[in-house]
Amino acid sequence: xxxxxxxxxxxxxxxxxxxxxxxxxxxxxxxGFVNSLFAMELVMFVEKTFxxxxxxxxxxxxxxxxxxxxxALVGRLSPAPAGV
Amino acid sequence: MTVAAPVLLAPPGDQVRDRxxxxxxxxxHITPHANGFERAGAVPEDLLDRIGAAxxxxxxxxxxDGGAGIDxxxxxxxxEEVGRGCSSVxxxxxxxxxxxxxxxxxxxxxxxERWAGVLARGxxxxxxxxxxxxxxxxxxxxxxxxxxxxxxxxxxxVKKWITGGQRADVFLVFAKTDASIxxxxxxxxxxxxxxxxxxEILGTRASMLAEVSFRGVRLDGDAxxxxxxxTAGMVLTGTLDLGRYSVACGSVGIIQACLDxxxxxxxxxxxxxxxxxxxxxxxxxxxxxxxxxxxxxMLCAEAGRLKDAGEASTLMATWVAKYFASTAAARxxxxxxxxxxxxxxxxxxxxxxxxxxxxxxxxxxxxxxxQRMTIAGEAYREMTR
Ligand SMILES: Cc1cc2nc3c(=O)[nH]c(=O)nc-3n(C[C@H](O)[C@H](O)[C@H](O)COP(=O)(O)OP(=O)(O)OC[C@H]3O[C@@H](n4cnc5c(N)ncnc54)[C@H](O)[C@@H]3O)c2cc1C
Numbered sequence: 001x002x003x004x005x006x007x008x009x010x011x012x013x014x015x016x017x018x019x020x021x022x023x024x025x026x027x028x029x030x031x032g033f034v035n036s037l038f039a040m041e042l043v044m045f046v047e048k049t050f051x052x053x054x055x056x057x058x059x060x061x062x063x064x065x066x067x068x069x070x071x072a073l074v075g076r077l078s079p080a081p082a083g084v
Numbered sequence: 085m086t087v088a089a090p091v092l093l094a095p096p097g098d099q100v101r102d103r104x105x106x107x108x109x110x111x112x113h114i115t116p117h118a119n120g121f122e123r124a125g126a127v128p129e130d131l132l133d134r135i136g137a138a139x140x141x142x143x144x145x146x147x148x149d150g151g152a153g154i155d156x157x158x159x160x161x162x163x164e165e166v167g168r169g170c171s172s173v174x175x176x177x178x179x180x181x182x183x184x185x186x187x188x189x190x191x192x193x194x195x196x197e198r199w200a201g202v203l204a205r206g207x208x209x210x211x212x213x214x215x216x217x218x219x220x221x222x223x224x225x226x227x228x229x230x231x232x233x234x235x236x237x238x239x240x241x242v243k244k245w246i247t248g249g250q251r252a253d254v255f256l257v258f259a260k261t262d263a264s265i266x267x268x269x270x271x272x273x274x275x276x277x278x279x280x281x282x283x284e285i286l287g288t289r290a291s292m293l294a295e296v297s298f299r300g301v302r303l304d305g306d307a308x309x310x311x312x313x314x315t316a317g318m319v320l321t322g323t324l325d326l327g328r329y330s331v332a333c334g335s336v337g338i339i340q341a342c343l344d345x346x347x348x349x350x351x352x353x354x355x356x357x358x359x360x361x362x363x364x365x366x367x368x369x370x371x372x373x374x375x376x377x378x379x380x381x382m383l384c385a386e387a388g389r390l391k392d393a394g395e396a397s398t399l400m401a402t403w404v405a406k407y408f409a410s411t412a413a414a415r416x417x418x419x420x421x422x423x424x425x426x427x428x429x430x431x432x433x434x435x436x437x438x439x440x441x442x443x444x445x446x447x448x449x450x451x452x453x454x455q456r457m458t459i460a461g462e463a464y465r466e467m468t469r
Contacts, residue, residue: 016465040321048394056190059199059311059318 004073005050012045024067030060039064046070052077087347088374089340100138101152101326106165109138114169115341115434121290122437125283127173132251136206139210140166140177142184143204143375149188149196157388160333164384171441172290174337176209178330179247182323184212186267190310190319199254199269211252212327213296214320215241220245221454223258223265223320228298229310230259230266237308239268239276239301249294250281256296256309256323264316267309267323276301298447325399328406328449329387335409335445336380338438341411342420343373345435347430349424359421369419376416380409400462407455410445412426417442 006024013022016038020031028034042064043054063073065075090103100109113134123125135141144159145151154162159181167174184203187195202208219225228241239259246255255270255277270277282293310319347370350360360366383405390398417439421428428435446452 035317037321037399040318040325041399043318044394048396056192056311069314082423 005074006067008049009046009067009070012042012049016041022067024071026067027065029061029065042070046074050074050078086340087343088377092375094232098138098160099152100140101143101154103161103165105138106140106162109134109140110165110169114166114173118170118172118290119431119434119437121170121172123431125288125289126292127170127371131173132176132206132209135173135177135365139204140179141206141209142205144181145184145188145200145236149200151200155331155388156391157385158432160329160384163330163333164340164381165335166301167285167334168341170290171334171338171438172288172292173249173397173426174330174334175288175291176251178324178334179212179252179329180388182205182211182212182327183254183356185326186309186319186323187269189322190267191307194306195269195309203254208253209251209367211246211248211255211296212323213246213249213257214246214324216242217244217295221451226258226260226265228257228259230261230268230303232261233302234309235305237268237303239270239298239303241298243296243298245282246294246296247288248295255296258320261316266316267319268303268307269309270298270301270303270307273302274301285445287302287437288436289437289440320359321399324449329384329391329402330448331445332380332387332402332409333384335406335413335442336377336384336441337395338413338445339373339377339409340414341438342416343370343377344422345433345438346373346420348368349427349433355464366423369423373416373419376412380405380412383408399438400459403450403455403458403462406449407452407459410442411452413438413442414446419421 010022010024013028022028047053054077058073063069100106113131139152139164139297143152143154144156163174163177166177187199187203189379203210214223216226216228218227228243230237230239240256241259253272255272257268257270258265259268276299280295283296285293286348293377310316350366353360387398387405390401415433420435421439424433424435427433430436
């Protein structure tokens with residue numbers, strides 16, 4: 001399940017920043033392009049795509065560092081398996 | 085009379101939930117008095133109460149928070165109609181909307197319990213405090229600071245150009261924290277808060293602007309709204325996005341008001357024995373107003389639809405809508421004054437006010453220049469996709 005979530009998140013990030021090479025384990029904050037506009041887009045994308053609401057206490061840097069960690073967040077928040 | 089505006093069939097009720105009701109409300113309680121509000125430099129209390137009774141302060145809040153759960157497209161239509169009547173009133177709605185949305189989107193259960201209902205009913209009015217004497221476009225350059233102290237915070241700094249600041253009951257204040265920029269809810273009566281009216285301003289002259297100082301203001305831990313880490317910037321991004329949407333819709337209202345005023349004036353005013361409306365140069369100006377008001381309205385509706393769908397692309401759609409609508413409003417308000425001649429410079433018609441207000445729309449919620457930089461940045465990013 002989170003394979004699918006992870007792939008969708010990666011596709012979204014690559015769509016926004018086609019010039020960067022990125023894989024699921026890569027720390028996107030180290031790439032230096034994350035600003036608050038992108039952070040907002042990312043959260044909206046995750047909420048819309050996976051039908052979840054991210055509560056404040058989950059809005060932590062570590063949960064958004066990599067496509068893997070975002071997929072794990074989606075897994076925790078989804079009532080039913082996401083992306084099946 | 086409204087020209088080129090959507091045709092409405094629904095009868096107005098007490099509660100303002102749709103464009104038809106908003107139009108009736110505005111035509112009764114706002115438009116006829118808007119020049120007077122400007123002269124007085126204030127929106128009267130009885131109108132603020134009426135807006136509350138009509139449920140117009142924050143109708144997008146869910147029913148459980150005291151709102152009516154209306155969608156963003158409809159909210160935009162309400163703000164357009166209010167903006168058609170008076171941009172000062174619409175500005176008060178805009179900042180109140182920004183505060184109410186922030187409480188709803190990012191507030192804890194306790195914060196919502198405390199604020200959502202009173203904001204929905206307009207028993208507490210909200211104001212949005214980001215700009216400072218030395219920082220406007222560059223939000224990262226603010227110097228107001230919130231320092232953790234004893235489980236809470238101490239807030240120090242000065243905010244300027246605060247719409248509704250003279251009247252607001254609660255300020256949503258953006259301040260630097262160690263981690264990022266945080267958003268804090270500060271009741272007006274907190275010790276250390278001082279409000280100084282700014283009486284002289286080019287446009288939105290009834291919007292009760294103020295400079296608000298925070299000196300050693302002690303806040304509880306739960307004054308912080310939303311996360312305090314890297315994602316705190318998102319509170320600001322989301323809040324500004326909604327403010328920008330409201331200003332875009334309000335700008336559509338300004339264009340509509342220019343069009344209505346000009347259609348009416350040119351149908352009565354004769355020059356050299358001929359009605360102005362028969363003259364090709366006048367018709368050219370009016371046709372451009374008709375075209376732009378429809379285009380701007382569609383851009384706003386598109387941004388609203390994307391908000392309702394939860395699409396991230398609403399952020400850019402809102403930038404584009406605001407850029408188009410605000411620049412068109414400034415252009416057409418200038419032409420509206422021109423069409424009215426000397427009458428356009430006086431107080432017997434609305435167009436001098438519309439002209440002053442329209443200029444402000446090009447500066448607030450992302451100035452023209454900042455909008456163009458953002459829109460161009462996105463265009464280049466898309467090109468490389
Ligand atoms: C009537 C009114 C109501 C307002 N209400 C509020 C409110 O409720 N809350 C609040 O927080 N603020 C409010 N503001 C402030 C408003 O948000 C700011 O005025 C706005 O953000 C612009 O900032 P500034 O005035 O400091 O201009 P500056 O940031 O100093 O910019 C000056 C000029 O330079 C331009 N510029 C900036 N960067 C560039 C660049 N890179 N290239 C080219 N040009 C550039 C700008 O577009 C602008 O034209 C209000 C202002 C007005 C006039």
